[in-house]
Every structure is written in C-alpha cells, then in structure tokens.
Amino acid sequence: MKLIIVESPTKARTIEGFLDKEYQVTSSYGHVRDLPRGNIGVDVDEGTFEPKYVIPTKVRKRVTQLKKLAQKADRIILATDEDREGEAIAWHLIQALELPEDKVDRIVFHEITKDAIQHALAHPRSINTGLVDAQQARRVLDRLVGYKLSPFLWKKIANRLSAGRVQSVAVRLIVDRENEVRAFTSEKYWTIEAVFSDFEAALIKVGDEAFPKPGMKDKKEAEHIVHILKKSDFTVACVVRKQKHRSPLPPFITSTLQQEASRRLWFSARQTMRIAQKLYERGLITYMRTDSTNISKESLQAARAWIKKELGSTYALPEPRVFKKKSRLAQEAHEAIRPTNPSSVPQSMGGKVIPKLEEREVKLYDLIWRRFIASQLPQALFNQISVDIIAVSDNNEYTLRATGRSTQFDGFLKIWEQKISTNELPPLSDGDKLTLNQVRADEHETEPPPRYNEASLIKVLEEYGIGRPSTYAPIISVIQERNYVERDERRRFQPTEIGEIVNNMLTEHFSQIVDISFTANMEENLDDISQGKKEWKKIIAAFYDPFARNLEKKYEEVEKREFIQKDKETDEKCEKCGKPMVIKMSRFGKFIACTGFPECRNTKSYLDESNTFGDCSDCEDGKIIRRKTKKGRFFYGCSNYPDCEFASWKKPGSEEEEPEEKPEEEVEKPT
Known part of the structure; x- marks a missing residue:
C-alpha cells in the first residue's frame, strides 16, 4: 500500500478519486507540530535560535493514527501544498511520524487534476530545505517579536496588547494615512463648462496660458470668464480622431484576486482565500497562493480552443499572450490562478451547474474564469475624437475641448466587464459654428487622500514588498482582531485610539519594527533563505541581538505616562x-x-x-x-x-442599513 498524506480531507477525497486501490489518501488536518503556546519556544539564551517544536494536544490522536498507517505502508508520499507552509508541513510530518527517509517521497502540483497528480507521482523529489528554513525563519521572527515586545506594551500601555512584526507596519500605513486626512485642508475650485446642443466642452486655455488644474481658485474670476463666454461666438478649430486600445489584465495572482474580490464581490481577503482553497481542493482552480502570472502551454491551448469554438476566430489570438513577471522572485514553475479546465464554463456564461458549490464559491469561480479567458482575448478598440473649440472676446481667445469615445471592437470586454466611459459626439468639422445653450462655473472641493480599504491596502503592501501571497489575508485579519484598526461606514480602515497609541510607541522607540524598508528587506532575506542563498539563523541573530538590547534599554527609559493619559x-x-x-x-x-x-x-x-x-x-x-x-x-x-x-442595522434617521460583511456563515443578527 502507498500512503499519500495531504493537509485536508477535501483535498484527500479529490485526489483519491483519481487513483486506484494501490493508494490510500489521508489528511493531517494541517500542521502536526508547532511552537508551544505557554512559552517562547525558541533558544535565545544560548543564541542558537533553535525552535523547540511540540505536538499540540489537539492533534496528538491524529499523529498516532498517521503513525499506524505509515507503518503499514510500503511508501509514504507527502503531497502537501507547494509553498513554504506546505513544505514545512511535509517536513514536520517526517519528524513527528519518525518516517525513514528511504520510504518517503515528496510530490508537488499546482492543480488537483488526474494528469497533474499522475505527473507528480512520476516525478517525486526530496524535501526542499530552503523552503522549510524560510518558513521556520518567519515563524521564529514573529514569535520573538510577539513574545518579547507584547509584555513591554502590557507594562507601558495596557494589559493584553500584542505586537506583530509585519502587522505593525500595516497599522503604521493606516495611521500615517489618517494623519494625512486630518492635516488636509479642503479648498474650493471652479471649472468652466460650455453646453451646446448635444454635448459639453470644458475650458482648457485662456490665451496662451493653460487653465489651472484642477481648476480656478478665484470664484469671481471664474464668474467673469463665464460672463464673457456668454456673449461669445464659438467655432470648431480642430477635430482630431484617434484609435485607442485597452489591453486585458493578466490572470490573477493572490494579491490581485484579493483586490478584485474585495471590489467586485465585497469579500474580505480572508474570505477570498477560504473560498479559493475550497475551489482548489475540489480541483476547479490552480493553487491560490502565487505571485506568478505564468500559464502552462496546455491551458493556453485549451483556452484558445474554447474561444475559437464559442466566440469565433475574430476573438482568437494568433499567438498566446504572455505576461511579464510582476515579482522578481516569482517562480516560473508556478502558475497564475486559473480554472483547471477552461471548458468548465460558469453558469453566468451559460455553463452547467457545478455540483455542491455554494453561492460565494460560484461567484469567485466566475471571477477567476472570466479573468483567465479575458487574458487571452484581443485588445478592446475605441474610436476617440477630440474637438477644440475657440471663443474670441475682449481681444482674448478661449479654448474649450470636448472628447468623445465609441467602441469599435469589444475584444476582452466581451468576457471581462469593466467600467469604461463612452460618449459619442455629433459629426463636427473644422470651422463649424456652434450654438451655445449654457455656460457655467462648476464648484468643486479638493478631497483628502482616501483611507485604505482592503483592496488598496493589499496593493500598497505588495508595492512596498511587505508580506507575500500567503500573508496578506492574515495581516488584514489580525490588525482588526487586535482592535488596532476598524472600518468606517464605507469599509475603509481607520486606526482606533489604542492602535494609534501602540503605533506611536513603536514608531518612537522601536522604529525598525514599523520601518517599511526594513520590513521589505526582511522579506527579501526570507526569499533568499528559500533559495538557499542565506542561512536562516544568521538572519535571525542579526535582527534579534540589537532588538533585545534596545528592548532592555526601553524598559528603563520609557514611562507609561508618555503615551497614556492619567486616569x-x-x-x-x-x-x-x-x-x-x-x-x-x-x-x-x-x-x-x-x-x-x-x-x-x-x-x-x-x-x-x-x-x-x-x-x-x-x-x-x-x-x-x-x-x-x-x-x-x-x-x-x-x-x-x-x-x-x-x-x-439602520442608523437612526436613515432608511439605509449598514452593509453586510458577507462572512462565510450567515450574517448574525445584532445582539
């Protein structure tokens, strides 16, 4: 008997359906070893930083069962996920089950299909120690910061506070943005619009000077120009026609899936990953933790075949579209998030109902399928027209501009719905005289920088190099669970009072912990460890030694009243x-x-x-x-x-309810 061990029962059932009775597939139900809960679990006294793993009480029974199964097996095949976390689970299984190395194979795949599983079984490998070390380094780093810094916060601010290495940077970004919002002073400005029979034009130039952006700050001056234009004649000076195009976006990676699911479906990052995990384990999509936009040749061919058959040759590209790597460390062996079978069309496109899928799973699958197919469709083409209009008055010339756009060919927009403004102008030629209906000065106000929502926070974390595909969702969940940030009526993050106090403390006294560049550099160190370029314990030592010395000093220097007002x-x-x-x-x-x-x-x-x-x-x-x-x-x-x-649910005096968060389970009633 050959024993295959994976993380989850659903994944086990899907894989078992592809194999004969020679194989038995079972699950570990996640990690079988971890750092202890009651103490730091890392050797800092001797400076080795060796983790002291234990088998948690809740999984001891399962470990015993797995040991018995392993003893009966001729081969043990570890088929956990292909990322750092999955590699670490496989390594911990070897240690916890005391598996002899000559009986163990490690297989990886990025989709759960019959072909992928059979290919993986035919090409086993050993444990990738680089990935294991990178996971251990992250776990130990986070444990050291949490266990050492949290008691300091208890003593200097309030009991039961906690500090996290990457989460603290996310809180800082939100606090910094809130400070920008508070410091912002709104200013009024005016734009000038002329309304003709069936279109409008905006003033862009007065004489040789461009109209100020975003608009004119002097209301009286704007009204003076309006007064002049009301008495002016308008003539078309120049008509320019151009063809514009828009290209489809790449298929999803983890961060872009979370962002788009937040914008379109109102899913939180955590919900998105939970639902994607279910779709992956059912064999419907590829692995959902990835930063690669690479697509296999076979799936590109399958997508092209579906496009040609269902949409026609006009929509079939002569060659597959290949996207550049978004991350310098994106692994080409990995793939973007895509459907495992492009012919498995979502219901919204007239496809058959996929059995046993819940409503949210259907919606996320639809999003992933559309994004993938759209990535292999032609550009959308638009006809754009720009019309400059001249008004001469009081020995001065005023230039206004109207723009229009119409769709020539929808291309990828046939599949991927996207808000693109189109407005057609009437036929116009140079020298045409226009009849003015109205001219007005529109009042506007400058707006503060927007607070982050989940989508924009994930985007900025990715841009700064903070976190990796597996960490975006936990970061966002933890900072809310710790009550350091909350969301306003429009689902945008703002810091709580205690969140600002903790951030101010860390910024002043532990600047490395909340430093964006330092945190991004540490992520690069972890990437280097995963590739075998750096030794993980040296990275830990380089961080911990100065951190511990500073912490000891701050216990003596920092007074509680610096950050907390007296009762x-x-x-x-x-x-x-x-x-x-x-x-x-x-x-x-x-x-x-x-x-x-x-x-x-x-x-x-x-x-x-x-x-x-x-x-x-x-x-x-x-x-x-x-x-x-x-x-x-x-x-x-x-x-x-x-x-x-x-x-x-309703705000007093309002008929509108607060929006649902759309959690995994039913939204609970207010109690």
Whole structure:
C-alpha cells in the first residue's frame, strides 16, 4: 500500500478519486507540530535560535493514527501544498511520524487534476530545505517579536496588547494615512463648462496660458470668464480622431484576486482565500497562493480552443499572450490562478451547474474564469475624437475641448466587464459654428487622500514588498482582531485610539519594527533563505541581538505616562460603592471604572459623543451607539445593553442599513 498524506480531507477525497486501490489518501488536518503556546519556544539564551517544536494536544490522536498507517505502508508520499507552509508541513510530518527517509517521497502540483497528480507521482523529489528554513525563519521572527515586545506594551500601555512584526507596519500605513486626512485642508475650485446642443466642452486655455488644474481658485474670476463666454461666438478649430486600445489584465495572482474580490464581490481577503482553497481542493482552480502570472502551454491551448469554438476566430489570438513577471522572485514553475479546465464554463456564461458549490464559491469561480479567458482575448478598440473649440472676446481667445469615445471592437470586454466611459459626439468639422445653450462655473472641493480599504491596502503592501501571497489575508485579519484598526461606514480602515497609541510607541522607540524598508528587506532575506542563498539563523541573530538590547534599554527609559493619559476623573459616582468613577484605557479603548478597584470591580462603557446617535426610544435612558458584531458588521444598539436589548442595522434617521460583511456563515443578527 502507498500512503499519500495531504493537509485536508477535501483535498484527500479529490485526489483519491483519481487513483486506484494501490493508494490510500489521508489528511493531517494541517500542521502536526508547532511552537508551544505557554512559552517562547525558541533558544535565545544560548543564541542558537533553535525552535523547540511540540505536538499540540489537539492533534496528538491524529499523529498516532498517521503513525499506524505509515507503518503499514510500503511508501509514504507527502503531497502537501507547494509553498513554504506546505513544505514545512511535509517536513514536520517526517519528524513527528519518525518516517525513514528511504520510504518517503515528496510530490508537488499546482492543480488537483488526474494528469497533474499522475505527473507528480512520476516525478517525486526530496524535501526542499530552503523552503522549510524560510518558513521556520518567519515563524521564529514573529514569535520573538510577539513574545518579547507584547509584555513591554502590557507594562507601558495596557494589559493584553500584542505586537506583530509585519502587522505593525500595516497599522503604521493606516495611521500615517489618517494623519494625512486630518492635516488636509479642503479648498474650493471652479471649472468652466460650455453646453451646446448635444454635448459639453470644458475650458482648457485662456490665451496662451493653460487653465489651472484642477481648476480656478478665484470664484469671481471664474464668474467673469463665464460672463464673457456668454456673449461669445464659438467655432470648431480642430477635430482630431484617434484609435485607442485597452489591453486585458493578466490572470490573477493572490494579491490581485484579493483586490478584485474585495471590489467586485465585497469579500474580505480572508474570505477570498477560504473560498479559493475550497475551489482548489475540489480541483476547479490552480493553487491560490502565487505571485506568478505564468500559464502552462496546455491551458493556453485549451483556452484558445474554447474561444475559437464559442466566440469565433475574430476573438482568437494568433499567438498566446504572455505576461511579464510582476515579482522578481516569482517562480516560473508556478502558475497564475486559473480554472483547471477552461471548458468548465460558469453558469453566468451559460455553463452547467457545478455540483455542491455554494453561492460565494460560484461567484469567485466566475471571477477567476472570466479573468483567465479575458487574458487571452484581443485588445478592446475605441474610436476617440477630440474637438477644440475657440471663443474670441475682449481681444482674448478661449479654448474649450470636448472628447468623445465609441467602441469599435469589444475584444476582452466581451468576457471581462469593466467600467469604461463612452460618449459619442455629433459629426463636427473644422470651422463649424456652434450654438451655445449654457455656460457655467462648476464648484468643486479638493478631497483628502482616501483611507485604505482592503483592496488598496493589499496593493500598497505588495508595492512596498511587505508580506507575500500567503500573508496578506492574515495581516488584514489580525490588525482588526487586535482592535488596532476598524472600518468606517464605507469599509475603509481607520486606526482606533489604542492602535494609534501602540503605533506611536513603536514608531518612537522601536522604529525598525514599523520601518517599511526594513520590513521589505526582511522579506527579501526570507526569499533568499528559500533559495538557499542565506542561512536562516544568521538572519535571525542579526535582527534579534540589537532588538533585545534596545528592548532592555526601553524598559528603563520609557514611562507609561508618555503615551497614556492619567486616569481622568468624571462627575459620576459608582452605583455599587459610591466612590468616584474615572476614565481608563484598555486594549479595547476607553472605559469607565470605579476607583475602589480591586474591592469594587464595577465598570461601564465609555460614551464618545462622536459615536452617539441620540437617546434610546426603548428604555429612554441609554444612548444609541454604533457597535460591531463579532463578524465585523456595524449595527446600532443601546448603551444600556444588556439591560436594554434595542438593536438595529439602520442608523437612526436613515432608511439605509449598514452593509453586510458577507462572512462565510450567515450574517448574525445584532445582539
């Protein structure tokens, strides 16, 4: 018997369906060894940084079962995922199950299809120690930062706070953007538009000087120009026709899939990866953690065959479109995220229903399929016309411009829906006289830089080189779970008060931890380790030794009052013991507590006036406040909860509900 071990039962069932009875496929249910939960689990005292792995209690029974199966097998084949995490799981299985090396094969594949599995079985390899070392280095780095820095935050700020190596940089980006928003001063400006019979034109030049961008800041001057133009004659001076094209985007990599699923489907990064994992394990898409846009020759041929058959030869490219590597470290052996079978058309395109797929899985598969097929379709072609119009008045010349665009050939847009503005102009020629209907000065206001949402945060993390395909979703989840950031009504991130306090502390006293360049450089070090170019323990030592010395120094230097205001007195008296109540800070933000602590443990919610929305109509005593469910959806409830159970999705005075977060399970009711 040949035993194949994978991570998940679903993956095991899919693979087993492709093989004969000679093989038994089972799953480890994820990692079988990890660092201990009760202590740091890394040898820092001797400076070896050797991890002290343990088999967690919850998987000991499974490890025993796997050992028994392995003893009965002639060969043990480790078929965990092909990335660092998967390689580490395979290595840990060898250690935990005490497998003899001469009985073990390692196979990898980036899609779960019969051909891919058979090809992998025919080409086994040994464990890639570079990938294992890179995973160990990341795990140890994160453990050292978390276990050493978090107690410092407990002592200097508030109990049970935590610090993370990469997550702290993400929080800093959000705090920096929030500071930009606060510092921004809005300014009014005016643009000038002329309305003709069936089109509009914007003023672009006064005399020889270009009209200022984004517009004119002097309202009176803008109104003066409007007054002049109302009395002017308008003549077409120049008509320019051009053909423009737009190319399709590459097939998805992890970051772009998360961004597009956020924009189009409102999925969080974590949801996207969970759903993609299910699609992968069902054999419907290729591996979903990748930074390569490479596509196999066979899948390109299959896509071209489908395009030619279903859309016609007009839409079939003479040669496959190849995309450049987005990352310098993208591995060409890996592929982009694509459907394993392009002929498995989604329902929205008239395809058959894929059995046992949930609604969200159908939507994500549809997105992946369309993006892949679109990447092998021709460019979209547009006819663009630009018309310059001259108005002469008061010995000055005013130039206005109108632009129009119409679609000549839809190309990839036939499959990939994209918002592209098209507006056609009437037939116009040089010298045509135009009749003015209206001219106006439109008022605008400059806007602050936008807060990050999930899509834009992932994009900027990728641009800075922070994180890798496997880490974007965990980064975004953790910073919210730790209450360092929250999302506003438009699902954009903003820091919480405690998030800003922790960020300010780290920025001032542990600048490396939140330094973008340092974090990006560490990611490159991990990449070099994975390729066998650097030794992982030396990288850890180079980071840890100065970090530990600085931490020891900061315990002596930093005073708690630097970052946390002294408890603020209130006018309230404790209803239980009569002592004064004060405003205190915790990892969840401000709260009101009795000064009789620990004898009296009475606490109350702190009501921030900016977060209250009038009196509660049910109990007539509490205030309506904006709160958040465990799954991230905002609702409005009474400050006297649990004594008053009023709760609503609707903001008081509004008929619109807060948007759903669309979690894996049903959205819970506000409680």
